[in-house]
Amino acid sequence: MVGVGWMVLGGVGKMIFFIGIALFAFSTLFSLVTLLVEYDASNRALAWLNTTNIARAQEHDMAQDALKWAARTDVLAAISSIATLLYYNVCECYKSQK
Numbered sequence: 001m002v003g004v005g006w007m008v009l010g011g012v013g014k015m016i017f018f019i020g021i022a023l024f025a026f027s028t029l030f031s032l033v034t035l036l037v038e039y040d041a042s043n044r045a046l047a048w049l050n051t052t053n054i055a056r057a058q059e060h061d062m063a064q065d066a067l068k069w070a071a072r073t074d075v076l077a078a079i080s081s082i083a084t085l086l087y088y089n090v091c092e093c094y095k096s097q098k
Contacts, residue, residue: 021088028081031074038074042067 045067049055055063 017092021085021092024081024085024088028078028085031078031081035071035074035078038071042071 046064049060049063
């Protein structure tokens with residue numbers, strides 16, 4: 001699809017592609033910042049659970065597990081975003097060498 005845009009628009013299509021890459025890079029940066037915030041929030045929630053004794057032992061273990069996995073979903077999102085950004089950059093470098 002991007003290739004069709006290059007054929008139709010010529011250099012303008014390439015400029016739009018690079019603008020898209022820049023915007024996606026900003027999105028990747030946002031994903032990394034969100035990752036740090038999520039880990040901090042999970043740690044603060046665990047500390048709150050420990051100090052308030054609001055949950056029983058089994059519930060505490062389940063809450064700890066849920067918070068751990070919630071933070072890990074953001075890790076996967078960040079890895080996916082980085083991988084996609086690298087993919088498009090490598091594809092562009094490969095196409096520009098031809």
